[in-house]
Amino acid sequence: GAGVSQTPSNKVTEKGKYVELRCDPISGHTALYWYRQSLGQGPEFLIYFQGTGAADDSGLPNDRFFAVRPEGSVSTLKIQRTERGDSAVYLCASSLLLTGGAADTQYFGPGTRLTVL
Amino acid sequence: GEDVEQSLFLSVREGDSSVINCTYTDSSSTYLYWYKQEPGAGLQLLTYIFSNMDMKQDQRLTVLLNKKDKHLSLRIADTQTGDSAIYFCAESIMDTGRRALTFGSGTRLQVQP
Numbered sequence: 001g002a003g004v005s006q007t008p009s010n011k012v013t014e015k016g017k018y019v020e021l022r023c024d025p026i027s028g029h030t031a032l033y034w035y036r037q038s039l040g041q042g043p044e045f046l047i048y049f050q051g052t053g054a055a056d057d058s059g060l061p062n063d064r065f066f067a068v069r070p071e072g073s074v075s076t077l078k079i080q081r082t083e084r085g086d087s088a089v090y091l092c093a094s095s096l097l098l099t100g101g102a103a104d105t106q107y108f109g110p111g112t113r114l115t116v117l
Numbered sequence: 118g119e120d121v122e123q124s125l126f127l128s129v130r131e132g133d134s135s136v137i138n139c140t141y142t143d144s145s146s147t148y149l150y151w152y153k154q155e156p157g158a159g160l161q162l163l164t165y166i167f168s169n170m171d172m173k174q175d176q177r178l179t180v181l182l183n184k185k186d187k188h189l190s191l192r193i194a195d196t197q198t199g200d201s202a203i204y205f206c207a208e209s210i211m212d213t214g215r216r217a218l219t220f221g222s223g224t225r226l227q228v229q230p
Binding site: 004031033035040041042043044045048055056058059091093095103104105106107108109110111 | 121148150152157158159160161162165167205207209215216217218219220221222223
């Protein structure tokens with residue numbers, strides 16, 4: 001079946017602008033995650049949704065970052081007043097939200113490369 | 118806190134075995150994952166192991182876990198040029214209830230023909 005998709009694949013914006021990044025998870029996956037990957041680093045967790053609600057937003061760096069998942073499927077990561085330091089690849093992942101000790105494997109999309117000039 | 122560490126670079130010849138190492142934060146209940154990332158692409162799940170296991174084998178991949186030393190390794194047998202990529206280990210600590218993965222910085226594997 002289709003994997004996790006993300007749009008756009010590349011986004012170039014100017015400092016101070018607002019951007020939205022979209023993630024379409026694997027159909028039927030209850031959990032959705034956003035990560036940010038800076039050059040030469042591993043992905044860093046931003047926020048996790050269980051259904052429509054943000055179950056853990058402890059990784060959001062500041063209040064310029066916000067994410068929604070209004071119908072429990074597609075999610076949008078929103079960044080206000082972008083800064084050059086926000087330049088990174090933003091990765092989305094989804095999982096079935098298995099419980100009871102099972103490995104709840106996260107499947108990743110190809111990412112959106114954000115460049116803030 | 119959670120910390121996952123990896124060596125940065127590994128170079129091997131085609132046909133040799135590759136061993137990529139990782140150290141992680143101990144927990145009584147942890148899943149450890151290996152992901153592969155090719156240039157410009159997302160993360161591809163390779164395999165995972167639970168912390169009560171010592172070894173897991175999946176075709177050319179062997180994962181070894183030394184819980185005492187908090188050490189995880191990924192062995193790729195008969196390494197091919199198509200295995201050239203960045204390999205990330207990641208930890209999911211179940212005891213805390215968090216579902217976020219904590220990643221290492223990645224090991225770049227270069228396979229020379």
